[in-house]
Amino acid sequence: xxxxxxxxxxxxxxxxxxxxxxxxxxxxxxxxxxxxxxxxxxxxxxxxxxxxxxxxxxxxxxxxxxxxxxxxxxxxxxxxxxxxxxxxxxxxxxxxxxxxxxxxxxxxxxxxxxxxxxxxxxxxxxxxxxxxxxxxxxxxxxxxxxxxxxxxxxxxxxxxxxxxxxxxxxxxxxxxxxxxxxxxxxxxxxxxxxxxxxxxxxxxxxxxxxxxxxxxxxxxxxxxxxxxxxxxxxxxxxxxxxxxxxxxxxxxxxxxxxxxxxxxxxxxxxxxxxxxxxxxxxxxxxxxxxxxxxxxxxxxxxxxxxxxxxxxxxxxxxxxxxxxxxxxxxxxxxxxxxxxxxxxxxxxxxxxxxxxxxxxxxxxxxxxxxxxxxxxxxxxxxxxxxxxxxxxxxxxxxxxxxxxxxxxxxxxxxxxxxxxxxxxxxxxxxxxxxxxxxxxxxxxxxxxxxxxxxxxxxxxxxxxxxxxxxxxxxxxxxxxxxxxxxxxxxxxxxxxxxxxxxxxxxxxxxxxxxxxxxxxxxxxxxxxxxxxxxxxxxxxxxxxxxxxxxxxxxxxxxxxxxxxxxxxxxxxxxxxxxxxxxxxxxxxx
Amino acid sequence: xxxxxxxxxxxxxxxxxxxxxxxxxxxxxxxxxxxxxxxxxxxxxxxxxxxxxxxxxxxxxxxxxxxxxxxxxxxxxxxxxxxxxxxxxxxxxxxxxxxxxxxxxxxxxxxxxxxxxxxxxxxxxxxxxxxxxxxxxxxxxxxxxxxxxxxxxxxxxxxxxxxxxxxxxxxxxxxxxxxxxxxxxxxxxxxxxxxxxxxxxxxxxxxxxxxxxxxxxxxxxxxxxxxxxxxxxxxxxxxxxxxxxxxxxx
Numbered sequence: 085x086x087x088x089x090x091x092x093x094x095x096x097x098x099x100x101x102x103x104x105x106x107x108x109x110x111x112x113x114x115x116x117x118x119x120x121x122x123x124x125x126x127x128x129x130x131x132x133x134x135x136x137x138x139x140x141x142x143x144x145x146x147x148x149x150x151x152x153x154x155x156x157x158x159x160x161x162x163x164x165x166x167x168x169x170x171x172x173x174x175x176x177x178x179x180x181x182x183x184x185x186x187x188x189x190x191x192x193x194x195x196x197x198x199x200x201x202x203x204x205x206x207x208x209x210x211x212x213x214x215x216x217x218x219x220x221x222x223x224x225x226x227x228x229x230x231x232x233x234x235x236x237x238x239x240x241x242x243x244x245x246x247x248x249x250x251x252x253x254x255x256x257x258x259x260x261x262x263x264x265x266x267x268x269x270x271x272x273x274x275x276x277x278x279x280x281x282x283x284x285x286x287x288x289x290x291x292x293x294x295x296x297x298x299x300x301x302x303x304x305x306x307x308x309x310x311x312x313x314x315x316x317x318x319x320x321x322x323x324x325x326x327x328x329x330x331x332x333x334x335x336x337x338x339x340x341x342x343x344x345x346x347x348x349x350x351x352x353x354x355x356x357x358x359x360x361x362x363x364x365x366x367x368x369x370x371x372x373x374x375x376x377x378x379x380x381x382x383x384x385x386x387x388x389x390x391x392x393x394x395x396x397x398x399x400x401x402x403x404x405x406x407x408x409x410x411x412x413x414x415x416x417x418x419x420x421x422x423x424x425x426x427x428x429x430x431x432x433x434x435x436x437x438x439x440x441x442x443x444x445x446x447x448x449x450x451x452x453x454x455x456x457x458x459x460x461x462x463x464x465x466x467x468x469x470x471x472x473x474x475x476x477x478x479x480x481x482x483x484x485x486x487x488x489x490x491x492x493x494x495x496x497x498x499x500x501x502x503x504x505x506x507x508x509x510x511x512x513x514x515x516x517x518x519x520x521x522x523x524x525x526x527x528x529x530x531x532x533x534x535x536x537x538x539x540x541x542x543x544x545x546x547x548x549x550x551x552x553x554x555x556x557x558x559x560x561x562x563x564x565x566x567x568x569x570x571x572x573x574x575x576x577x578x579x580x581x582x583x584x585x586x587x588x589x590x591x592x593x594x595x596x597x598x599x600x601x602x603x604x605x606x607x608x609x610x611x612x613x614x615x616x617x618x619x620x621x622x623x624x625x626x627x628x629x630x631x632x633x634x635x636x637x638x639x640x641x642x643x644x645x646x647x648x649x650x651x652x653x654x655x656x657x658x659x660x661x662x663x664x665x666x667x668x669x670x671x672x673x
Numbered sequence: 674x675x676x677x678x679x680x681x682x683x684x685x686x687x688x689x690x691x692x693x694x695x696x697x698x699x700x701x702x703x704x705x706x707x708x709x710x711x712x713x714x715x716x717x718x719x720x721x722x723x724x725x726x727x728x729x730x731x732x733x734x735x736x737x738x739x740x741x742x743x744x745x746x747x748x749x750x751x752x753x754x755x756x757x758x759x760x761x762x763x764x765x766x767x768x769x770x771x772x773x774x775x776x777x778x779x780x781x782x783x784x785x786x787x788x789x790x791x792x793x794x795x796x797x798x799x800x801x802x803x804x805x806x807x808x809x810x811x812x813x814x815x816x817x818x819x820x821x822x823x824x825x826x827x828x829x830x831x832x833x834x835x836x837x838x839x840x841x842x843x844x845x846x847x848x849x850x851x852x853x854x855x856x857x858x859x860x861x862x863x864x865x866x867x868x869x870x871x872x873x874x875x876x877x878x879x880x881x882x883x884x885x886x887x888x889x890x891x892x893x894x895x896x897x898x899x900x901x902x903x904x905x906x907x908x909x910x911x912x913x914x915x916x917x918x919x920x921x922x923x
Contacts, residue, residue: 105805120734121790123830124742182811185800185862187823194813213823218741222826226799233794265779294736328704328711329757330738420820424827428739431758432708497805543718586720587729591689592780595717595730 088113089275089507091500092259094245094301096122098217098489099472100280101224102496103503108231110504115272116228117240117261119296123225126282126294127492130217131425132201132337133209134181134489136174140195145206147171152666154487157203157381158452158480159624159634159671161314161642163662166459166477170494177493178210184223188212189421199340199421203381203484203673214335214424220489240272244597245301248277248308248468249522251513256467260522262530264597267590269526271519275507278499279305279463279470280492284451287605287612288558289550291448292324292333302455302474303604306611310463311456312645312654313476315608316615319483319625320558322385323408324447325433331447332432334408335425336485338442339378341417343410345369345389346441347398357400357407357441368392373673380673383482383625386446390559393445400443407441448558450488452479452625453612456644461499467510469503471495476642481624533599538582542599545576549602549609557612561628566617573610580606611645611654618656619643636668678703681723681767682712684731687778694778698723698767709749709756709770710735731770733782740896743829746836747772747782753836755896773836786832792852796875800865812863825858825904827897834891834901846880850891853882854904860911873908873915882909 088111093100096118104114118125137150151171155164182188182196188210189197198207212219231237242264249258249271258273281301285293306312323338323345324331339345346365353360369388370377380388389406393399400406410418410426415438418426429437455463455470457477462469471492478491552572556565580603587595621635622628641658648655679700687694700723701715717730735745738757745756748771750764761768776784802808814822828851835841835849856872859865876882882905891901 109804120736120742120744121787121830123790124736124744126737126742128741128829129737129739176807179807179810180802180805183800183802183808183864184811185859185865187814187819187826190814190816190819192816194815196810212826215741215827218829219823219826223800226793227802227805229790229794230797230799230801233797294742295738296736327738328707329714332739424741431740432760434760541718543714547718586717586727589688589729592732592783594732 086275086507087111089504090115090273091503091507092117092272092274092277093280094259094277095125095280095282095472095474097125097127097280097282097472098221098224098492099496099499100278101221101228102493103278103280103471103500104228104237105224105231106497106500107504108236110501112504112507114237115240115274116237117243117245117259119242119244119264121241122228122239123222125221126297127221127489128218129292129294129333130220130489131214131333131335132340133199133211133216133486134178134220135201135208135484135486136178136210136490137171137206137208138175138178138196138198141198141207143206145208147174149206150174150208153204154478154484155480155666156669156671157484158482160480160636160640160663160668161317161623161661162478162480163459164665165662168665170478170491173494174490177490181220181223184227186212186219186223199337200379201340201485202336202379202385203376205376209337209340209486211337211421214337214422217489220493245281245304246526246600247304247522248465249273249519250308250465251518254309254465255513256465257513257518260526262597265592267593267596269523269530271523273516273519275510276467276469276503278503279455279468279474280472280496281474283473284608285448286601287549287609288448288553289547290329290331290554292321292331298601298605299608300601300604303608305455305463305465305468306645307604307607307647308465309647310465310468312453312608312611313456314453314615314643315451315611315645316619316643317452317481317625318448318558318612319382319450319452320386320446321449322382322389322446323444324449325429325442326445326447327432332428333449334429334442334444336382338408338410338422338425341421342413343378343408345378345385345406345408347392347400347406351398352402354401358411366398376673381482381484383627384673386559387627389446405443405445408444409441410437411439411441446559448554450483452476452481452483460502461495462502462506467506469499471499481626533583533585533596534588536583536585538584540579540583541586542583542595542602545579546602546605549573549576549606553609553612557616559627561616561626563617563628563630566613569613570610570617573606573613577606614654615643615645615656634671640668680712680761683767683769684781685771686731686781687772689780690777697728703761705762707761709759709761709768710738710745712761713756731782732780741829743831746831746833748774753833753894755831758896773832775836775841776832789830789832789835789849789851792848793855796852796856796872797868798852798855798859800859800862801867802864814863822858822861824899825854828854828899829897831896833894833896837890837894839888839890840884840886845884847884848876848880848882850901850905853908854899854901857904857908860908870915873912876908876912877916882912885909
C-alpha cells in the first residue's frame with residue numbers, strides 16, 4: 085500500500101543497522117530503537133574478523149567450501165539454503181564494508197588480508213586489527229548517521245522495547261517502548277517491525293556479552309506468540325578471561341595467528357610458565373586434533389579444556405584455567421594484527437601477553453538459538469521480522485568463529501527489503517485501538533512492579549539465575565540437573581512475584597528497567613533448560629554424556645518453543661531440517 | 674576507615690537534571706580483581722550507605738565492560754576515565770566517583786553526551802558511497818595507510834578528551850578533539866575525501882578548530898591512545914589553507 089512504508093527496527097547493532105540502510109535506500113522511513121546509543125551496541129565487542137571466501141591467498145577456497153564448513157561446523161542442524169545464500173553473499177559484503185571505509189588489514193600489495201579461524205583449513209577471515217566488530221559497527225553507524233541527517237531515519241536511543249503491538253488478527257502493527265530517562269511508556273505504529281536485539285548472555289549471569297544482552301525483547305515476543313527455536317544451543321567460547329563483573333573475550337584470532345593452548349604436564353606445577361621446557365608442556369589440542377590443532381571449532385575446544393581441567397585435573401595451579409600462549413610470535417606481528425585484544429588482557433589482568441602466556445577459561449558467549457524465522461527473516465507473527473543473533477537461522481548447533489558478523493549483516497540485509505516488500509503489500513489496520521490497549525497493558529505491569537512490597541531483591545534473583553544456568557545449561561548437560569533447573573527457575577519466578585524494588589522513582593531508574601528484563605530472562609531460561617532436557621543426543625554445543633552420539637534418526641530437527649499463556653510455560657514442537665544440499669555426515673575434526 | 678577486607682567508595686549523586694547533588698559513602702566487600710563497575714554492581718545488590726541508610730542503586734551507563742563501547746566514562750578520583758578498566762587495586766582509597774562535569778547530568782553518574790553525535794553529523798563523518806548494492810571491491814590501500822587510519826578509527830566516543838579540555842565549555846562551544854580527529858580520518862580516505870572541503874568548512878567559525886588552546890589534556894586522557902594533538906595540528910593546517918584559499922577566491 086504505502087510506497088514509503090514506516091518500518092521500526094529494534095536494535096542498533098550490525099543486523100539492525102544493516103536493515104536500516106537497506107530500508108532507507110528503498111525509500112522507507114525508519115524509526116530505530118536502541119537501549120544504548122547505537123554506536124555502543126554489543127557488535128563493538130566482536131574481535132577477530134568476518135568470514136568470506138574471497139580466495140585471495142591462492143588456496144582454492146570457494147563459497148561452497150565456506151558453506152560446507154559452516155554446515156559441518158554446525159553439526160547439520162541449520163536449514164541449508166539460507167546458509168548457502170549467506171556464504172555466497174559474503175564476498176560482496178566484505179567489498180561493501182571496504183567501500184564504506186572499514187580499515188581492514190592489508191597485504192603488501194594493498195589487497196585485503198585474511199587469516200585463519202576455527203573450523204576451517206582456509207585463510208578466510210578478513211580483519212581490522214583485533215577490533216573488527218567495532219570497525220564494522222562504526223562503518224554502518226556512519227552510513228546510518230548520513231541517512232539520519234537526510235531525514236530518512238529517526239533514532240530513539242535510551243529506549244527499551246517492551247512488546248509488539250498486535251491487532252485483532254495478531255498482525256504486528258508497531259511496538260511499545262519505554263523511555264529509559266522519563267520512564268514513559270509509549271506505543272509507536274509501523275507497517276512492519278524488525279527485531280535485531282542480539283544475544284542473551286545475561287541469562288547466564290556472567291558471559292562475554294554486553295550488559296544490554298538480556299534476551300528480554302526475544303522473550304517478550306515469545307510470550308506474545310512468536311516461536312523460539314533451538315534455544316538449547318548455547319556457545320561457550322573456549323578462551324575468555326574470568327573477571328569479577330564479566331568474562332572478557334580473548335578472540336579466536338589469537339589462535340588464528342599461531343597462539344597455542346597448553347598446560348604443564350605435571351599436576352600442580354608452580355613454575356613460571358616461561359621456565360617450563362617444551363617437553364614438559366602438554367599441547368593437548370594439537371595432540372588430540374592434529375589436522376585442525378588449536379583451531380578446532382569452539383564446542384570441541386571447550387570440551388577439551390574441560391576434560392584437561394576436570395578429568396585430568398591439570399588446570400594451572402589447580403585452578404580452572406589453561407595457558408593461551410603467544411610469546412613465541414614476533415611482537416611487531418602481534419601489535420599489527422592483535423593489538424586490541426592484547427590491550428584488553430594487559431589492562432584487565434595486568435600482564436603483557438607478548439611476554440607471558442595468558443590464563444584463560446571457557447565462558448558463555450553466544451546463542452545459536454533465537455526467534456524462529458523463515459528464509460526471508462519473517463517470524464510466525466505477520467509483520468514481525470528478526471535478524472542477527474536474536475534469531476536462529478545460520479549457525480545450527482554450533483557457530484564458527486567470524487561467521488556471526490557476516491550473518492548479522494546478511495540477515496539484516498535480507499530482513500530490511502523483506503519488511504519493505506511486506507509493508508507495501510499490506511492493508512492498513514482496521515482501527516488503532518490495539519495501540520492504546522498494549523500501552524495500558526504495559527503500564528499496568530509497571531504499576532504493579534512499583535507497588536510490589538515483598539522482600540525479594542531482583543539482583544539477588546539474577547545472581548541465582550546466572551549460577552544455575554551456567555552450572556547446568558552450558559558445556560555438559562545432565563537430565564537430572566536440567567529437571568532441577570526448571571524447578572529452580574519456577575521458584576525464582578515465584579520469588580519474582582514478591583519483589584521489593586530499592587528504587588521506585590520515575591526518572592532514569594535503571595533498577596526498574598533491569599527488573600522488567602529479569603522477568604523475561606526467567607521465562608526464556610525455561611525454554612533453554614527444557615529444550616536441553618528434551619534433546620537426548622549430543623550435537624554441536626549440546627553435549628549430554630548420557631547420550632554421547634549425534635542421533636539423526638530422532639533429533640535431526642529444529643526445536644520450536646511456544647508459550648502457553650494459560651499454563652505460563654513453554655510448549656514444544658519439532659520441525660525437520662532442510663538438508664537438501666549437503667547430506668549429513670559424521671562430524672570428526 | 675575501611676579495613677583491609679572492604680573498600681570505601683564516595684559517590685557524587687544527583688536525582689535529576691535540576692536537582693542538587695549530594696555525596697554518599699559505601700563500604701563494600703573487597704575481592705581481588707574488582708573494578709569500579711563490579712563495585713557499583715555490589716551496591717545495586719545491597720543499596721545501603723556506609724552509615725546504614727537504605728538508598729537507591731547508582732544510575733550509571735555501562736555496556737561492554739571491555740573498554741570498547743565508550744559508555745562508562747566518569748571522573749574517578751578527579752580524573753576522567755573508563756570505569757570498567759579502573760581496577761580497585763590500582764586506585765587511591767577512598768575511591769571518589771563523580772559524573773563528567775562538562776555534560777548535563779541525567780542522573781547520578783549518567784550524563785548526556787549526545788553533543789558528540791551531533792558534531793559527527795555536522796562534519797559529515799562518513800564515506801559517501803553510492804549505495805549498499807554490490808559495486809565490486811573498494812579502493813586499494815597500502816598497509817601503511819591502513820596503519821595510519823586504524824588508530825583514528827578506534828575512537829570510542831567516550832568524550833574523555835572533551836571533558837579534560839579547558840576550552841570545551843559553553844562559552845567557546847568548542848567542537849572538541851574527537852570530532853576533529855574523525856575529520857582527519859575521513860579526509861584521508863580515498864573516497865571519504867570527496868567531502869573534505871565541507872568538513873573543513875564545518876570546523877571554521879564559532880566553536881571551530883581555532884578554539885583549541887593546545888593544552889594537550891585530550892591526548893593524555895584518551896583511553897585508546899589516539900594521536901589527537903597530531904590530528905588537531907594536521908586538520909588545523911588544512912583549515913587554515915582552505916580559509917586563505919577562500920579569501921583569494923572571493
